[in-house]
Amino acid sequence: MSLPSFGPIRARAADRKGGAAALNALLPPVKTPAELAQVGDDRWLSAMTKRIFQAGFHWGVIEKKWPDFETVFDGFEPHRCAMYSDEDLDRFVRDKRIVRNGPKIKTVRENAAFVLELAKEHGSAASFFADWPGERYFELLTVLKKRGSRLGGNTGQYLLRGMGVDSFILSRDVTTALIREGVIDKAPTSQKAMFAVQGAFNHWRDETGLPLTHLSRILAMSVDAPPPGDGMVGL
Secondary structure, three states: OOOOOOHHHHHHHHHHHOOHHHHHHOOOOOOOHHHHHOOOHHHHHHHHHHHHHHOOOOHHHHHHHHHHHHHHOHHHOHHHHHOOOHHHHHHHHOOOOOOOOHHHHHHHHHHHHHHHHHHHHHOOHHHHHHHOOHHHHHHHHHHHHHHOOOOOHHHHHHHHHHOOOOOOOOOHHHHHHHHHOOOOOOOOOOHHHHHHHHHHHHHHHHHHOOOHHHHHHHHHHOOOOOOOOOOOOOO
16 A cells, blocks of 8 residues: 655644644654653553553543552552552552542552563563664554553553653544545554554654654644534544
């Protein structure tokens, strides 16, 4: 399949947002591998947990309570969290300072073990994420889904974006743009479709020199606004 040039997509997004300068101002920062490698593994566990609790819940409520989450879960120090007993988890379910969702609370212990596994294999979990090649980004999402707890789908994508990893998010708007450009014909759920998506992003990255994050945002912003009440726009 011959992929379209990214130039018209970018021009379409710029036109919708009031010009190239306005568009560029909306592009989020992307951390370098060196910057990612400096992030503490406790911050990775904290971010995993926050995204899990935000899924299907009002983000603002979780944000307001987050200092208490940090206190209750010992600053998300992975070794300590991995050692939580079942009695500890039962105690957390009764703690009114946090959102008392038992299955999500359990992921703190499970993902602490995941973070420690990555640290054992790569020196730190941060190094694992920092060294992962962008041209195989969708495979990183698969790692999160298979080895992490409740880190599949949008949760894993928003986790990586929030931590500054160069990434694309398959939001409604990005998916709509990819369908419009002929990359896929529906929301990508198969490995074949994900390979096609990754291939398109790799092609456009080589063409433009832009990071995956910026390509993703520009694709989202190239989509016409939905009717009022039609849901959240993509990132």
